[in-house]
Amino acid sequence: xxxxxxxxxxxxxxxxxxxxxxxxxxxxxxxxxxxxxxxITDAWDAAAQAVITDYEQQHRQAGPPG
Numbered sequence: 001x002x003x004x005x006x007x008x009x010x011x012x013x014x015x016x017x018x019x020x021x022x023x024x025x026x027x028x029x030x031x032x033x034x035x036x037x038x039x040i041t042d043a044w045d046a047a048a049q050a051v052i053t054d055y056e057q058q059h060r061q062a063g064p065p066g
Contacts, residue, residue, distance in 0.1 A: 007052060008045030009033045 005013075016030045023030055033041065 006041075006045050007048035008041060008043075011048040011051075012036075012041075012044045 012033055019030070021030055022028065036044075
């Protein structure tokens with residue numbers, strides 16, 4: 001059974017797919033998540049968590065629809 005992906009991994013893999021496997025900054029091929037250094041995976045996890053937190057706060061303030 002595969003391990004559950006972190007939000008950062010999901011975000012990174014979405015970026016990689018959208019960018020066709022290449023860095024949009026350098027044009028170089030992106031490595032697999034498992035090959036990234038820890039500081040980079042930590043940064044992706046922090047960025048993804050910030051999006052999740054902001055999204056949840058916005059929806060809590062808006063209240064239920066209707």
